[in-house]
Amino acid sequence: MAFVFMRFLLMPFALIAVVLFAMGLHIIGTSLHHKIAWHQTVATVTDANPYTDTQENGLTTDGINVAVTYMVNDAPMTWSGKGKNIGLYKASKGDRIELYYDPADPSNLDTAAMKGWRGGLLLLAATGGFVAFYVWFFWLRGRNPPSTSPMTPSPVRGAGASAKPSEQQRATFGRR
16 A cells, blocks of 8 residues: 555656656757767857846846857857857856857857766766666566465465464464
8 A cells, every 4th residue: 555655656756857867868969969960169258248137036147248259161250148058157358168059050059069968967867767766666566475485484384375364373483
């Protein structure tokens, strides 16, 4: 009874873990895609200004507004906006940064193709391990009673299969 209760009590956590596992796969997949399919260039930071965003609940987020210039097929390009949009969290004017850009749309930038690698692996390991254990423990492993081998005495065998529980217990300790 408690086993079935725990199976269904933990199910929402298992479903959340499955979603987090999918997020980890997406992070790693995106990182690998950018590393393989996008082109690399070196950009120069032309402007970097700190900002603080305050949300309705009072939480604040610090970041930088940044402007970068880079070359794509010998053509100069510029980009400006919040640094976190391209994966840039710290920069100063004049810094040189390796960027990856989408060849189909060179204004689509990413600073480090593998920036989410560790976080994605952490999500995969933690959530994958939990889900695998949950599925194995609560759904796949057999719930059969342990088998009786000829070497270990069984209370059922000692007093007979049709014996009452009190007779079975007496049979285990011997007859009086």
